[in-house]
Amino acid sequence: MTDKIIDWMYPNPLYLHPEEPLKRALHILLENNLTEIAVVENQKWKGIIKLQDVVQKDNDEKVSSFIRSCDRVASADLLIDKLQDIPTYIVNDEGELIGEITGKEWLHYHTTITKELKQKEEMLHLYEMVFDTAYEGLTVVDDKGIIRLFNEAYSRYVKVPTEEAIGKDAALIIENTRLPVVLKTGVPERSQAHRLQGQNLVVHRIPIWKDNKVVAAAGILVYEGVSEIYQVIDQMEELDKTKHSKFTKDPNKKNSLTRFEDLLGDSPCFTKTKKIARKASQSKAPVLITGESGVGKDIVAQAIHNESPITRGRFISVNCAAIPEALLESELFGYSSGAFTGAEKGGKPGKIELAHKGTLFLDEIGDMPLTMQAKILRVIQEKSVERVGSNHQSNIDFRLITATNKDIKQMVHEGTFREDLYYRLYVIPIHIPSLRERAEDIPIIVSHKIAELNNEYGDRKTIDQLVVQWMYTQPWKGNIRELINFLERLYVLSESQHMTLDNLPDDIDDKQRLSSYNFLANKKVAESLSEEEERDRIKETLEHVKGNKTKAAKLLGISRATLYNKLSRYTLE
Ligand SMILES: Nc1ncnc2c1ncn2[C@@H]1O[C@H](COP(=O)(O)OP(=O)(O)OP(=O)(O)O)[C@@H](O)[C@H]1O
Known part of the structure; x- marks a missing residue:
């Protein structure tokens, strides 16, 4: 009301x-x-x-x-x-x-607002009590870095009474504080070591965004002493062990792989997506993941597999758009020896067979030719597979996850996708929203990516809040992939430690900028380039990353294999 x-x-x-x-x-x-x-x-x-x-x-x-x-x-x-x-x-x-x-x-x-005011007052009192009695040190500074809130625990850590701290510049009260940096960058810094009054502590520094601007920042001192972290880590490891034994999984098998907690973003729409995906991981029902290119369909599929207590086999991924139609059948079904000239001796298992007891992930399912759709449907119905050139049927049992950025329902209407297959796949639909729809996830992605890059390059670069603000306004047609490629490019190209808007290349206007960054991933841009232009861009990128092909491929938004093909075509090796 x-x-x-x-x-x-x-x-x-x-x-x-x-x-x-x-x-x-x-x-x-x-x-x-x-x-x-x-x-x-x-x-x-x-x-x-x-x-x-x-x-x-x-x-x-x-x-x-x-x-x-x-x-x-x-x-x-x-x-x-x-x-x-x-x-x-x-x-x-x-x-x-x-x-x-x-x-x-x-x-x-008047009676209604008086009642509401009273309730708000009570809530405020409750918040104040929680704030003051919290075991953690909590402080909030406004956009100018002036301390507005400062609880008892924080006062104990810095040995300054709360009344004295309130209204003062945080830099004068908190030794080595980085809250002004977080105000400037707008990027959270979580679980950082911080030395205060000769004591090692762990702190979180969280920017508070409102209407696309950082309006305040909160500082949280989480542990009384760093040694407590080790106790917590030990406890967590214990918990992990019991979880694995409950699911009787090999604890080493999936450890380094994507899990739900690795999926960055806590915007309401992405949280909803993660919730559905988490539920889906607990069953064996087919999942159909939809969403624009680069939103994370692949890693969500991996997380579903990795967190599943049921699928103990491998995660086998097939990109239906990347494999030429003529090869797709043998790729999926494998072949028997002598199936065709050049076939390996003893034959070769197909991806479907390899996914036995595991997950078969068919990416870009909307690009699967109709003939192949019929064959896949048969596999799903009969739960058996026959290698090309053989008439031996092997029983298989796998979890099917499919993904597409196409409107498959529309394709069914148009007759380019089989309706019976569609209904087999469309059991648990999971839609991943575009980055535009969840721009509030940008700071956390930026923060993680920069921490990763700092780790990789052994540096301590920071990013300016204006760049993050600018990111909010961008269309990110290539979604998270485009954002992280962009960040890596900015990181590599920026000569100063603090990355600002000045580090954005100024030879292109805003609209073109982003599509140009990973220009090869963008089909339209790639097609519009002449061979000479493409060669120059690849050469320039390689020079920037000092010849590191993995990094160059990442920046260009293409796979390493594609980069190698292009390098040999343009004799750039
Ligand atoms: N929520 C997320 N948290 C962290 N990284 C993410 C997230 N979503 C996507 N990424 C990263 O973005 C990149 C693109 O993700 P992914 O390949 O899963 O997208 P996709 O939707 O399958 O793209 P395409 O349709 O082009 O195949 C990957 O590097 C992935 O690790």
Whole structure:
């Protein structure tokens, strides 16, 4: 409920027609204990008549002769606390009477807000108590770095009384504080070691974003002493061990692989996606993951497999768009020896066979040719597979995850995707929202990526808040992949330790910028480049990363294999 009049007014006010006799007017006024009443003709507001004007008059006279104008008229959009007097008549833009605020509505509004205020006060008191009695040191600084909140625990750590700290610049009160840096960068710094009063502590520094701007930052000192971390880590390892034994999985098998906690982002829409994916991992039902390119379909599929207590085999991934149609069948089904000229002796198992007891991930399923769709459908129905050139059927048991950035339902309507297969795949649909729809996840992704890069390059670079703000405004058509490629490029190219907007290349305008960064991943851009231009861009990228092909492929947004192909085509090796 807002404070607007529309939410509080009485929508069916009493009124009279100008042609009605005073007799009726008097009757209504006296019966309802009113001193005035509205007059309306053809729904249009005409004014009011007052009891004092009509009380001694001839009862057969008409209401129209006694209408007075009245300035207690307001629109329904006005805030109720702006009203000067009651009763006030609510009239819309067409001049129609649509409600009124009398003493009754006014009282209702006031008792409600008083109650709400009281509840808020109680909540505030509760927050204050939690804040003050928390075991962790908590502080909040405003956008200028001035301490606004400072709890008892924090006061103990820094040995400055709370009253003294409040209102002071954090840099003067907290030794080596990095809260001003977090205010500047807008990027959270979690679980960082910090030395305070000769004591090693672990701190979190969290920027608080509002309307695309950092408005404050919170500092949290989590542990009394670093040694406690080791105890916590030990406890966590214990917990992990019991979890693995419960699921009787090989604890080393999937440890280094993607898990749900590795999926960065806690925006409401992405949290929902993760929740569905987590549930899906506990069953064997087929999953169909949809979402634009680069949103994380592949890693969500991996997390589902890795967290599954059921699929103990391998995660086998096949990109249906990347394999030429002629090879797809032998890739998926394998072949027997002598199936065709050049076939390996003893034959070769296909990806479906390799996924036995594990997960088969068919990426870009929308690009699977119709003939192959029929064959896959048969495998799903019969749970058996036959290698090309053999008539031996092997039973197989696998969990199927498919992904696409196409509208498969539309493809079914158009007849390019089999309806029966669609319904086999569409059991648990998981949609991953685009980065545009969850821009609030950008800072956490940036923070992780920069920490990773710092680790990799043995550096301590930071990023300016304006760059993060600018990131909020970008379309990120290539989603997370584009964002992390962009960050890596910015990191590598920036010569200063603090990456600012100045480090963005200025030879291209904003719109082109991002598509140019991983230009080869973007089909349209790649197609529009001449061979010479493509060669130059690859050469330039390789020079920037000092010949490191893995990094070059990442920056270009292509696989290493594609990069090698291009290098040999352009004789750049
Ligand atoms: N939530 C996330 N947290 C961390 N990294 C992510 C997240 N989502 C995606 N990524 C990273 O972004 C890149 C692209 O992700 P992925 O390959 O899974 O996308 P995709 O939707 O399968 O793309 P495509 O449709 O082009 O195959 C990968 O490097 C992946 O690790």
